[in-house]
Amino acid sequence: xxxxxxxxxxxxxxRGVTRRFGAHTALDDVDLTVAAGEVHCVLGENGAxxxxxxxxxxxxxxxxxxxxxxxxxxxxxxxPAEAIRLGIGMVHQHFSLVPTLTVxxxxxxxxxxxxxxxxxxLTTRLAEIEDDLGLRVDPAAVTGxxxxxxxxxxxxxxALLDRPRLLLLDExxxxxGPEDVERLLGTCRRVAAAGTAVVLxxxxxxxxxxxxxxxxxxxxxxxxxxxxxxxxxxxxxxAEDGGDPDALGTADLVTLMxxxxxxxxxxxxxxxxxxxxxxxxxxxxxxxPDASLPVxxxxxxxxxxxxxxxxxxDDVDLAVRPGEVxxxxxxxxxxxxxxxxxxxxxxxxxxxxxxxxxxxxxRATPGRxxxxxxxxxxxxxxxxxxxxxxxxxxxxxxxxxxxxxxxxLLDRRALRADARDLAARxxxxxxxLDAPLSSLSGGNQQKAVLARELSxxxxxxxxxxxxxxxxxxxxxxxxxxxxxxxxxxxVAVLVVSSELSELLAMCDRVHVAYRGRLSDAVPTDAPDAxxxxxxxxxxxxx
Numbered sequence: 001x002x003x004x005x006x007x008x009x010x011x012x013x014x015r016g017v018t019r020r021f022g023a024h025t026a027l028d029d030v031d032l033t034v035a036a037g038e039v040h041c042v043l044g045e046n047g048a049x050x051x052x053x054x055x056x057x058x059x060x061x062x063x064x065x066x067x068x069x070x071x072x073x074x075x076x077x078x079x080p081a082e083a084i085r086l087g088i089g090m091v092h093q094h095f096s097l098v099p100t101l102t103v104x105x106x107x108x109x110x111x112x113x114x115x116x117x118x119x120x121x122l123t124t125r126l127a128e129i130e131d132d133l134g135l136r137v138d139p140a141a142v143t144g145x146x147x148x149x150x151x152x153x154x155x156x157x158x159a160l161l162d163r164p165r166l167l168l169l170d171e172x173x174x175x176x177g178p179e180d181v182e183r184l185l186g187t188c189r190r191v192a193a194a195g196t197a198v199v200l201x202x203x204x205x206x207x208x209x210x211x212x213x214x215x216x217x218x219x220x221x222x223x224x225x226x227x228x229x230x231x232x233x234x235x236x237x238x239a240e241d242g243g244d245p246d247a248l249g250t251a252d253l254v255t256l257m258x259x260x261x262x263x264x265x266x267x268x269x270x271x272x273x274x275x276x277x278x279x280x281x282x283x284x285x286x287x288x289p290d291a292s293l294p295v296x297x298x299x300x301x302x303x304x305x306x307x308x309x310x311x312x313x314d315d316v317d318l319a320v321r322p323g324e325v326x327x328x329x330x331x332x333x334x335x336x337x338x339x340x341x342x343x344x345x346x347x348x349x350x351x352x353x354x355x356x357x358x359x360x361x362x363r364a365t366p367g368r369x370x371x372x373x374x375x376x377x378x379x380x381x382x383x384x385x386x387x388x389x390x391x392x393x394x395x396x397x398x399x400x401x402x403x404x405x406x407x408x409l410l411d412r413r414a415l416r417a418d419a420r421d422l423a424a425r426x427x428x429x430x431x432x433l434d435a436p437l438s439s440l441s442g443g444n445q446q447k448a449v450l451a452r453e454l455s456x457x458x459x460x461x462x463x464x465x466x467x468x469x470x471x472x473x474x475x476x477x478x479x480x481x482x483x484x485x486x487x488x489x490x491v492a493v494l495v496v497s498s499e500l501s502e503l504l505a506m507c508d509r510v511h512v513a514y515r516g517r518l519s520d521a522v523p524t525d526a527p528d529a530x531x532x533x534x535x536x537x538x539x540x541x542x
Contacts, residue, residue: 009072011036011197012057012166017066019052026052028221030066034166039188039198041208041229043257044218045474047441050201053218054170057199058090059083071165081110089159090168095151099144103137107158125161133160133190147331149180156187166197173207179538180331185211205250206501215248217256225256258474294358295319296492297343297461302352304338304516312338313349314516320461320492325483326521327503328496329533330513336496337379339513340465343494344376345369346384357460370399373460375453377446377467379496385449388438392430393419395437396452426451427478443475450482461492468499480506500537504529512536 014032018025027049034040044050055061057068059077068075070086077083080090097106107126108117122139130136137150137157146154152172159167169188173181188211192198202208208215208229216226230247248256297320304313313335320326330336341347343354345366354362361369369376378384386395396419397404404411419433428447430440437445446467453462464483468476484506487493496513497503503510509521510533522532 008035010034010069011071012075012199013069013072014053014056015067015069017053017056017063017068019049019056019061020064026221027056027063027218030218030221030223032216032223034197034199035214036165036197037192037195038213039192039200039211041212041215042199042201042218043205043208043215043253045257045443047220047443048218049221050218051170052221054090054168054199054201057083057166058088058168084162084164087162087165088168089162089164089166090170091152091155091159091172092170095155097143097151097154099142101143102139103141103143103146103154104139106143106154107137107139107161122161126157129157129160132194133187135160135187147180147333149183149331152180152184153187156184160191164196166199167191168199168201170201172200173202173204179534181207205253208253209250215253217253219257219259229253258477293322295355296322296357297463297494298353298355299343300353300355302339302342302354303350304335304342304347305350311516313342316352316516316518318494318511318518320494322460322490322492323487325487325493325495325507327507327510327524328494328513328518329500329503329510330498330537332498334513335516336465336513338516340376340378340463340496343463344374344378346378367399370456373456373458375456375459375462377449377453377462377464379465379469386437386445389436392423392428392433392435392437392440392448396422396428396433396448398452422451422455423448426454426482443471443478446471446475447478450479454482454486459486459491461494462486463494463496465496466498467495468497468502476502500530500533504533 010033012032012034014030017027017030017032019027030049030053032042032053042050042053052061056063059080059082062076062078070088075086077086077088083090098109101109104119104122107122126137126139135153135157137154141150143151143154156169156172173184185207188198188200192213200207200212212229214227215229217224226248228247230249297318299316299318302313302316302318303311306312316335316339318326328336328339338347342349345361345364345368349362352362353360356369356372356374359372361372361374364372366376387398390398393416394401397415401410401415404415416433422428423430423433426447428440428451429444432439437448440448450467462483467479467483471479480502483493483495495503495507504524507524509523510529511521512519512533514537519536522529522536526532
């Protein structure tokens, strides 16, 4: 689409918007203009203010200062319900559907106060959405039985029911596989083409370059740049860009987001953010792990069952050698979470064996696994990896507090000294190490978990599940570098992730999980590695 003309009335406008939380300024004098019919991408590191901006527009929070305008008229929603009534739809990062209800029941939730829901009106509107946008849902399906991608589609359809003039999408592709991502990006374009303004909040630059018209980049709560997005090349003007020499390419967006250019990133991560997703082809060939070394993590015939006896992990064999980074790709819900739980000791397997450096840890406690050198970064860092209410110091050394006991009391001086050292080494940015861990950004919480697990002594193997989920580019860079450095020092590294480009960029080989089973490994230096893995994620030959 062409850039907005000076006389056009923006669909959404923010003028000098500031939002403070006590002494902290989350948004600082932000100006933003979103045109009808465009996909406007909002980018920035964790803590940059993106989520706060969405909350202001959706009526969850009021601004401290400044004004919002919707189609040129003053806009100050007192609640999300009012925002929806005024034409704002939002798809949240985490699903808000009730899994035990049908799709129809979820779509009707909260819609009016009539005793009898308007079933005929819902049916008519769903048909319109299908005809106009190609989005189809099964109203009779039980929501919890749908695939992740289908649930995401229900969320989008629900947001579109009231014909919004503006659609907010907050990190919508975080749990989707490649095919579902393609489908969602196509939806964004069709919604925009129908005249709706779309605001897409995402960390994934490949998505930005493929679907975005314009971008606004936040850093530290302030707008640091933005403009037209280049759809091809790395910032070179193309015919599709209308010959605009100032169109923003990947390198420009990285520089704006993190304050340094692509050359300042780890080369593997720099490859992984390439718009074409050809990370494996650009990745420098790593030195091959020594195949003569004994296997560090050896999984043999592992079976994990659900409450109904269903095999969630089905006869899995897996081997990771010292110095090797092995990846497990797959759409969520295919047994990856249960596999990691069995490896960490959080869940008992029904059959099979897990060995760590030859020690049978199949039934070992998590503490015993830690003592033998197994580090675990769970996928839910907020509930499984940390205790948010405890201090940063305590969380950094959780599991090792016994080493700081003197005559039954904690040696807090030694505890704080070691915590300061870890925080400095792993760049955990905390103004006060005695403050609750919950006071840190998501990226810094993840760094704290990595600092704790990667500083184990001994450290033989690290299992990292979704280690970069929800993190900004700078934090992703740090996580990837830490895991690769661990492998270079001789640690066996297993990474479970739905981020296919990152897996291809950092791993030596990648397995695919599908319905509880693992595929044969795909070497990431194969020319068609991405196509092979994406094909396997559909269930082919797994």
